[in-house]
Amino acid sequence: MRTHYCGQVTETLIDQTVQVAGWVHRRRDHGGVIFIDLRDREGLVQVVVNPDAAENFSKAEKLRAECVLSITGKVIPRTEGTINPNMATGKIEIVAEKLDVLSMAEPIPFQLDEKNVGEETRLKYRYIDLRRDEMQNNLRLRYGITRAMRRYLDDNGFMDMETPILTKSTPEGARDYLVPSRTHPNKFFALPQSPQLFKQLLMMSGFDRYYQITRCFRDEDLRADRQPEFTQLDIETSFMSEEQVMQTMEGLTKTIFKEAIGYEFEGDFPRMTYAEAIEKYGIDRPDLRIDMQLVDIADLLQDIEFKVFAGPAKDPKGRVVALRVPGAGSMSRKEIDEYTKFVGIYGAKGLAYIKVNDMSAGIDGLQSPIIKFFPDQVMQIMERVGAQDGDIVFFGADSAKVVNDAIGALRVKLGEDLGMLEGRFKPVWVVDFPMFEEDEETARMVAIHHPFTQPKATTEEILNHDAPHQMLSRAYDLVINGLEVGGGSVRIHDSKMQAAVFKLLGISDEEAQDKFGFLLDALKYGCPPHAGMAFGLDRLVMILGDIPSIRDVIAFPKTQSAACPLTEAPGMVDNAQLQELLLRFRKPVRSADK
Amino acid sequence: MRTHYCGQVTETLIDQTVQVAGWVHRRRDHGGVIFIDLRDREGLVQVVVNPDAAENFSKAEKLRAECVLSITGKVIPRTEGTINPNMATGKIEIVAEKLDVLSMAEPIPFQLDEKNVGEETRLKYRYIDLRRDEMQNNLRLRYGITRAMRRYLDDNGFMDMETPILTKSTPEGARDYLVPSRTHPNKFFALPQSPQLFKQLLMMSGFDRYYQITRCFRDEDLRADRQPEFTQLDIETSFMSEEQVMQTMEGLTKTIFKEAIGYEFEGDFPRMTYAEAIEKYGIDRPDLRIDMQLVDIADLLQDIEFKVFAGPAKDPKGRVVALRVPGAGSMSRKEIDEYTKFVGIYGAKGLAYIKVNDMSAGIDGLQSPIIKFFPDQVMQIMERVGAQDGDIVFFGADSAKVVNDAIGALRVKLGEDLGMLEGRFKPVWVVDFPMFEEDEETARMVAIHHPFTQPKATTEEILNHDAPHQMLSRAYDLVINGLEVGGGSVRIHDSKMQAAVFKLLGISDEEAQDKFGFLLDALKYGCPPHAGMAFGLDRLVMILGDIPSIRDVIAFPKTQSAACPLTEAPGMVDNAQLQELLLRFRKPVRSADK
Structure with missing residues (x-):
């Protein structure tokens, strides 16, 4: 029904007759002529319907957005003033000789270029939402990533193998989705949280190098970046050390970034121990685009009177840190209050700070309500964090957990708020968990x-x-931009x-x-000795495409209540079906709106 | 932990030191020296442990089959009489300099070369069963097929896209597997019987060409060639006619056979209408390796006295056919009785036959108890079926359904029993369903x-x-050797x-x-107008590998009662889990052994 994709009709085809098919993206009537932007997977092309082609013209007059057409016509150059240099097809247009309406469209519930369409609406009419450039690009990126993964793994001797979806409860610790068995009354299958044990069994079966891009399932209350079913690149190898696995996976990662988005990493990915990550960043998945670190100062503050600092400084489970923020000394009281509220989310009871006005003036060049509590130590602290004029230094003092969580998160938030992100992608291997x-x-x-x-x-x-x-443990995580891309380990054999x-x-x-x-x-x-790794595909697409929502990288995702507004799944079932499974409903023991 | 796979250590490595790792396939003590056949994914290599390497030798003495070793040693040529030309590594052996036992093995429940190991045992110890050459080859073939599929579809503009596993009941007609929703009390997800509606929605979303190799689920009582979860290559296209889809899928099929097993089809796949298939073969998936056809003879027998033939011959829903079996005239009474029993499975009440001794003698040259019922028609029938001396001609007369089922199946059984299969793979498109x-x-x-x-x-x-x-309908099926490889259709748009x-x-x-x-x-x-197709992957692997059991092409299959002897899935769940799902057990209303 076509000779070319719309987006591929360029000036090389001038004077030729082509057939294209696609959706009416826009229709304009101008000077007695109808212009149609026709859209397919590969782009847009402009179709001209002249009034002298009476039958075509009368059909074209009835068209609205998203009607599906087949057009046969001659490719001609656009006139001088109408050339669009931003479009691949911007130098030509197609003069319709034959116009067939393959499918009329009713008025659509939202326009493709409409902003702020509610997510519930987008998901209910997903087949319209997915026509948008952004979603087309996201899913094309996803495909580009899986294709790059497969090529690399195929080329490196890995075998794509399938493991069961109807299986036994696995021990990842999250809640399983259960599937009642009809043939074994009162027994249940579980959907896998990962193919962990099966991939280990495949190594014991001698397959040596396994991979699978596979669905995993967790029945958990959903956070923003979680889905009840998600996709994982799952890998297992025999006779390889963690070093070899990491090198292989680093090669895979570089291949994915290069093939899917043309990005090339420089050099080897740095390594960092878990202990170092916690010490410097408060978290085991540090965002290395931000050049700020937590600096321990407990040793300086153990003996001061000020209990808020001295308490945690003396407690083996406590931690006291300073975080120098370069050039942020002009921060307003209001902004500081907001960051104080922010660290409160993580349990911090306050957020002490010192503004550095003039280091050469010593303690007089500092500005803060807390200096009075440790005047003898403050300059030493300033030197340890490398404070310079115009900086602000924040402090955290609490249990190590609260300090790590709060100041670790503050570091990332400040980095983002103050535009301190350096570089596009910063990977790091975290080891020695x-x-x-x-x-x-x-x-x-x-x-x-x-x-x-x-x-x-x-x-x-x-x-x-x-x-x-x-x-x-012999575990390792790959972190990029503060997000865990994947994790793995050498297994017990x-x-x-x-x-x-x-x-x-x-x-x-x-x-x-x-x-x-x-x-x-x-x-x-x-x-055999064996080791492996798993990459979260959904998150990887989000990272490569800089896409904030997991629901924008999945064709048909679930809402946060684990439902599908499009198909209205989950749905009711006949009592006869339940009866066959020997199940009945229990009277709800909690509110039904849960 | 190795420099080479065992199966790759050949004479090009003579005098070099290599490191290999794998399983003890066999250990022989011969002339005071220990020989170990070490096995990995790529094959076997012979390792020699000399008594002068005392530590190695004492380790080697304790080894039994399936222990996992790492061996470092020098590659040397085998002596003249010990060369094995049937092995890739048959010209060399490795003299062990270092022998590490990576994993001791207890005595295994069955030997890898043991015949007639029960299937339940094979599945319970699947990780041992999968080490056998046959199973390694089957799963490698499966991977070769999926890789060839992906390459072809990637190269032809198809996008690999994922559709949900947790979804709504689909209308394929079989029983769904249900998954209770915890967040939506009393509602259920269903596991997909196919992604049919989602792939159609992807076409409406403008993705133009979609593919997915995906798991599908049917909770049906299992026949020999069925599994509760099975894998399907799923395809959908926009703006393509059935002709274009069939051509694309034919190209795919040829690519799979060529890349996975090196088989090349000659010319285009033949086409056959459903009506012709039923008329000539009694079935919509004819095995064209067998050069025999059903021949209608109702028109000749409507007016005879013999009700067994005349009844169906006159009934619009009846059918009377003859099946000529070339050169099988010497079939014994006992054999004929067995075929009579065989057609009885399909509801046929008997199996009339005529042996053709001498066509030139006319009716006197035929031998059969039934000739007397239609002496005036019998020679015309013999001519219509092309009977020759030494043939036997079978007859079916009943409802069209019984005749088609019984004589269609008889045709295939005779073809197999009598060695009449011609050619390795005989494809045919069946259309006009x-x-x-x-x-x-x-x-x-x-x-x-x-x-x-x-x-x-x-x-x-x-x-x-x-x-x-x-x-x-605008449906089409691809049949190879009498097995349905895939089916598809143009959809309603x-x-x-x-x-x-x-x-x-x-x-x-x-x-x-x-x-x-x-x-x-x-x-x-x-x-958009759209059309698609699905290939059953499990069956395709069975066809390409000539593997009779579906359980031999799946790494971890279920038994016919839909259970996994390895993991013992399905299993019991805690009452707390059921409670969370607001479900309880119903007292069984039927026998528990069902």
Whole structure:
């Protein structure tokens, strides 16, 4: 039904007859002639309908936006004044010889160039929303990324393999989506939170290098950047060290950026230990575009009278830091109040600051209500943070967690607010994660990565460790611009070590056997050393395209209440269907609006 | 942990030191020396452990099959008599200088070369089963096929796009897998039986050419070649006719066969109408490797006394056919009895036959108990089927359905039993399907393909048709060797025509609005003509690899009762989880062993 895409009809086709098909993007009547901008996947082209072609003209008069047409006509050059140098097809137009209306359109609920269309409306009429340039570009970018991924992995000996969607509850810790089994009454499948155990089993099966771009599922209350189903590039390798996995994945990342958006990283990605990231940035996914660091000053303030600083400075679980913000000394009281409110979100009880007016004047050149509490230390602090005239220095003093969360977030917010982002993409590998942390609620040890990650310790050491939270793991995360692109680890490939980790996590032998018996078995029958990684595809598209919302990188996403306004899923089912599953509704025990 | 894959250490590496890693495939002690066949994904290599390397030797003595090793050693040529020309690595061996046991193996539950291991055992220890050559090859073939698909579609302007897994019940007619929603009490997602409506919506969104290799789900009682989750190559295009879609998919098929197994089809795939397929082969997916056809003879037998033939011959819903089997005239009574039993499976009440001893002797040269019932017609029948000396001719007379099913299946069975398969792969496009058929149970019209397929009729004709079962559709199936590889159709792109089809199918306006309201809406806002197709990936792998079981082309399949012996999915869930979903168990109303 066409010889060319609309966006591909250029001046090389002048005097030729072409056939194009697409949507009426705009219709203008001008000087007795009708101009139609016809749109398809590849762009726009201008079609001219002259009144002397009476049948075409009368059809064209009835057209409205988004009607679908087929046009046959001759390509002619545009007259001098009407050339549009910003359009690929801007030098020509097509004189319609034949105009067929393939589909009339009713008036559409919103215009494609309309701003501020509500998200619910956009999702309900997603097939219109997706016609917009922005959404076309986002999904084309997504495809470009997956294609680059596949090419790289195909070329590097990885095999694309599928793992089950109907499977057993996996132990990522989030809530599973459950699927009742009809053939096994009272039993359920779970949708996978990741193919973690299957990919490990594929290594035990000898496939050596596996990849899959696959859907994962978590039934959690949704934050802004989460979806109930999300897509992951999942990777596992045998006989490779973490160093080799990181190099391979770094090569993959560079390939993706180059092929999908033409961006080239310079040199190797820097490495940083978890401890260094927390120390300097308060967070394990530092945004290195911002050239500011948290500086520890607890050692200087342990003995002062001022309890707000001295308390956390003396507490082994406390932390006191300074954050120098270059050139921001002219910040207003109102702005400072707003940042104080901001750090309050993270539990900080206030936000002390010092404005640096004139370093050469010593303490007199500083301006702050708090100087009086540590006059003897203040210049030493200023020197340690490298303060210069015109700076402001913020302070955080609280439990280490609150300080890291609050001042770490403040650092990023200041960086963005003050236009301090340097460079387009700043990657960093974060390594030497702790293996375990204490769950605040249950006071039990939990695995930070997951319980199949290999600790940097022997089985003996795991069983007899007196400070498990100090044990490091062979895990690694790739962070770009402060966002976690992916994470991975060397896995345990020894059943005794796996059992020791389960034991440390307080998982009884019986529970371990029940949930992971097949893994513990498999580890006994010849398991290669193996390591892997997973990249969050949705987030990667967001990073490469600088797209703030996860719902703008997925063709048919769910709302924050995990529903689809387009299809109205989830929906009611017949009682007969429930009956077949041997289920019935329980009377709601909580409010139905939850 | 290695410099080379085991299977890649060849004579070009002689005198070099290499490092390999893999599984102990075999260990032999011979003349005081230990020989290990070490196996990885790429093959086997022979490792020699000499007794003078005492530490290595004592490690090697403890090894059993499937232990995982790392070996560093020098590549040397094998001595004259020990060269194995059938192995890529058969001219060399590696003398172990360093032998590390990466993982000891307990005695494995079955040997890799063991025949007749039960399928339940194979699936329970799938990670061992998958190490077998056969399974490695099957899954590598599967990957080769998907890679060839992607390359071809990428090169032809198709975009890989994802559609939801958590969605609304789709209307393919099979039973849905349901997923209870926690955030929307008493509502359910359904897992997709196919992405049919989403891919149509993507065309309405202007993406023009879409593909996805995606999981689909059907909660049906499993036949031998079915799985609860299966994989489909899903395709949709805009502004293409069925002819263009078929050409594109034919190109895809040729590319797959060539790239995955090096097979080249000659010329274009033949086309056949549904009517012709039924007439000649009794089935809409004819196996053209078998050069036998059903021949209608009802016209000759309407007026004979013999009711068994005359009844169906006179009945408009009956059918009488002859099937000539060349050179099978020496078939024994016992064999014929077995084929009679075979057609009984399909409802045939008997299987009449005539053996052709001597055509030149006329009726006297034929041998059969039934000749006496139509002596005047028998020679005409023999001529019509082209009978020759030494043939046997079978007869079917019953309802058209029974005759088509029984004699169609008999044709294939005879072709296989008698070694009549000609050629390796015989493709055929089947076109001009009927749009509707009557459901035998409900006597309602149902869509043969699906209700979004475009009939070869106008909306007016659909609304006023007095014989809807005679209406053809714009559907097409690709059949290879009697197996349906894929099917597709031109879709309805007009809301009035879609509504007319729903009406003909007895779907009320209210039901249509409830289930497909979003589609009917979408059709009103500018819908391009579109058409598509889906290929069953699992079946395609079975065809290309000549693999009889679907469970041998899937890494982690389910059993026929839809369970996974490896992970023991489906499993029990905590009552708390059910409670969160506001569900409870219903007391089973049928036997629990169902």
